[in-house]
Every structure is written in structure tokens, then in C-alpha cells.
Amino acid sequence: MNSFLKKIKMKNILIVMLVAFIGIQFYRPEIVQKPITGEIHAPSDVRAILQRSCFDCHSNQTDLKWFDQIAPAYWLVADHIKKGKKGLNFSQWDQLAPSVQNAKLWEAFNQINLEAMPLKSYELLHPEAKLSENDIRILKNYVTSLAPKQKPDTAKVSAYNKQLQQVNAMHTTASRPSLPTALNGISYIPDYKSWKPISSTERFDNGTMRIIFGNDIAIKAAKEHTTNPWPDGTIFAKVAWEQIIDSDGNITTGAFKQVEYMIKDSKKFVSTKGWGWARFLSPKLEPYGKAADFTSECISCHRPMEDNDFVFTSPINH
Structure with a gap:
């Protein structure tokens, strides 16, 4: 009898969990996709790295995978995108002055070099976003090339x-x-x-x-x-x-x-x-x-x- 009651209780718990899981799918914070006003112009190898590792959260070209669409993961993704585009949006690059563009790139590289970006929680489900040593070297060479040439002044x-x-x-x-x-x-x-x-x-x-x-x-x-x-x-x-x-x-x-x-x-x-x-x-x-x-x-x-x-x-x- 006790075994039967335990099975009924477990079944009820599973049903409640399933209903709750289905219910939370209806709460979906909006991910605003604005038009691209001006993309970053960078060498093809640099752009490929940025597109693979940064664009999902830092551009208007978000490419959500099927598992990104499922709550509660979707809530986390929506929050990352909102905060990411607020700080840096490669699809609105033309709205920044050249000096600000260079500063944003330097800050982005600095965070990548310190392994603060991409976020570890993002890399966990998107392993293709992880940057290799060669990727980091390519980005460093590019950012360095944008620096003012130092000479006696x-x-x-x-x-x-x-x-x-x-x-x-x-x-x-x-x-x-x-x-x-x-x-x-x-x-x-x-x-x-x-x-x-x-x-x-x-x-x-x-x-x-x-x-x-x-x-x-x-x-x-x-x-x-x-x-x-x-x-x-x-x-x-x-x-x-x-x-x-x-x-x-x-x-x-x-x-x-x-x-x-x-x-x-x-x-x-x-x-x-x-x-x-x-x-x-x-x-x-x-x-x-x-x-x-x-x-x-x-x-x-x-x-x-x-x-x-x-x-x-x-x-x-x-």
C-alpha cells in the first residue's frame, strides 16, 4: 500500500512539474530586433570571430538555437541580449565616433583576453563561441593596428x-x-x-x-x-x-x-x-x-x- 501511495505521489509531482514547465513557456520577454544601421567594417577573419562569438548578444543579428527558445533558458538569453546590446552593438557601429569605436573594441578585447567574455554560461551551451589562442592573437593584432602610431611628438x-x-x-x-x-x-x-x-x-x-x-x-x-x-x-x-x-x-x-x-x-x-x-x-x-x-x-x-x-x-x- 505504501508503495502504491508513493507512486501516486510521485506521479502527481511529475504532473505538477510538467504543468509548471508548460506554463512558464508563455512568459517570454521580448527580444527587440532593430534594423542594422551600420555594421562594423573589419578584416574577414576578425569579423568571422566577432560574428561567431559576439553577435548573438552584441548585434541585431541574434541567432537563437532551439534550446535557447525554451524557458527558463530563454529568460537568461533575453537578459544577456538586452544588457549586451546596451553596452556594445555591432549593428549600430555607424552611430559611434571613430575614437569611441576604437575604445569599444579595446574594451571588448580586454574582456576577451581576461576570459570574462564570452560568458561561461553562454559558452556552456554554445561551445563554438569559445575563442582559441589564434582567435585572440588575430583580435589583438587588429586592435593594436588601430592604435595611434607612437612617434616623437x-x-x-x-x-x-x-x-x-x-x-x-x-x-x-x-x-x-x-x-x-x-x-x-x-x-x-x-x-x-x-x-x-x-x-x-x-x-x-x-x-x-x-x-x-x-x-x-x-x-x-x-x-x-x-x-x-x-x-x-x-x-x-x-x-x-x-x-x-x-x-x-x-x-x-x-x-x-x-x-x-x-x-x-x-x-x-x-x-x-x-x-x-x-x-x-x-x-x-x-x-x-x-x-x-x-x-x-x-x-x-x-x-x-x-x-x-x-x-x-x-x-x-x-
Whole structure:
């Protein structure tokens, strides 16, 4: 009798599960397929890689497989496409200025090189999207070819010297202005100049050099390998300078371009993934963004690193 009741119970459970499975198929978030306004023009081998590994989520040419159509997988795919096209859409390439196009390609390659893209959950069901070492080499060569050709540039040296004079003048001014503040309330943090470097990067697309500095909490976390997640109180300052190359081919930092901050406070910044974001441009330290929601750009760029607490930086050994 007990065996019979168990079979009836199991049958009822299976029926409920089947009904629920059929029911969820009727909830289908719309995947908006807008027209192609202007595709990326790239060498055939580069385009083939992008089409195979990126276009499903980063273009208006999404090609859903049969298993992508089944909920709940469909919900995940729809969300990936929505977020992916918001950050990068190869089918609307003509809407971006050339400098922005190069920056987007550099960011995309950087995420691919760090194995943050394509998403592992996507690769699991779409193994053809996984990039080989040769694919990565082809993309790197292409992105590098778009970078400004580095050569001795007296104009950059002149701009650097002029900027130094302006900065020195600001420092000798009797009345110091208040610290500039971003639209989300985060103020410029001058103390970063005394922090230790965490890592460094080079932007192929725009000829800048960048050093990431960390405050004492960040340095301690890096030493103790407690960086995923980074502890509250961590602050990164990524500073960018223009590259200058002299007649001997030596590359040094030139004019200051910007400083951007990531501030970890899991409670205060819960709506922005536990991080506060701010960027200040030029020696005038002009806050970046036209509205407080400019941070959505930051989150969109860092989203592929969600499993690494949204941080691209790999700390150097201290």
C-alpha cells in the first residue's frame, strides 16, 4: 500500500512539474530586433570571430538555437541580449565616433583576453563561441593596428609642459577651491597620490598609460589575497596620462588625462553592485557625466567581471 501511495505521489509531482514547465513557456520577454544601421567594417577573419562569438548578444543579428527558445533558458538569453546590446552593438557601429569605436573594441578585447567574455554560461551551451589562442592573437593584432602610431611628438611635449605650468600655478594659489564632486555625490580624493600602485595598463586605442593605485585597505587585501570580494573601504584610483615618446624611443607619461575611482561600500552602494564610481577629467578635474546615472556605463563595462567582484585589475605582488 505504501508503495502504491508513493507512486501516486510521485506521479502527481511529475504532473505538477510538467504543468509548471508548460506554463512558464508563455512568459517570454521580448527580444527587440532593430534594423542594422551600420555594421562594423573589419578584416574577414576578425569579423568571422566577432560574428561567431559576439553577435548573438552584441548585434541585431541574434541567432537563437532551439534550446535557447525554451524557458527558463530563454529568460537568461533575453537578459544577456538586452544588457549586451546596451553596452556594445555591432549593428549600430555607424552611430559611434571613430575614437569611441576604437575604445569599444579595446574594451571588448580586454574582456576577451581576461576570459570574462564570452560568458561561461553562454559558452556552456554554445561551445563554438569559445575563442582559441589564434582567435585572440588575430583580435589583438587588429586592435593594436588601430592604435595611434607612437612617434616623437613635440606638440605633446609642449602640451605637457604647459599643463605643468598650469598645475604649478594652481598649487601656489592662495585660496584653494573646494574639492570637485561628481553628480552621484562622490568627491575627488587627492590622497591617491600617496597610495601604492596595484597594477598598470596600456590603452592600445588612444595612446594612454594608466596606473591603478590602491589605498591601505586595498593593499592589505592584495597582500592577504582577500580580493574576491574586496573588503569594504577599498578604493582604487586609476590615473591616465598621455604617452610621450622621445627621439630614442623611450615612452614616458605626458599630460594628465583623468582619474577615476572605485570605492567599495556594499551597503552604501548596493544599487551599483557595492561599488561607488566617479571620474574627473583634465587638470581642472571636471566631473564626468551629465546625470547621476552615468554609473550605469561603469557597471555595464565591468559586468563581465561579476564573478571577480566587478574588478578587472589583477594586483601585482607586494
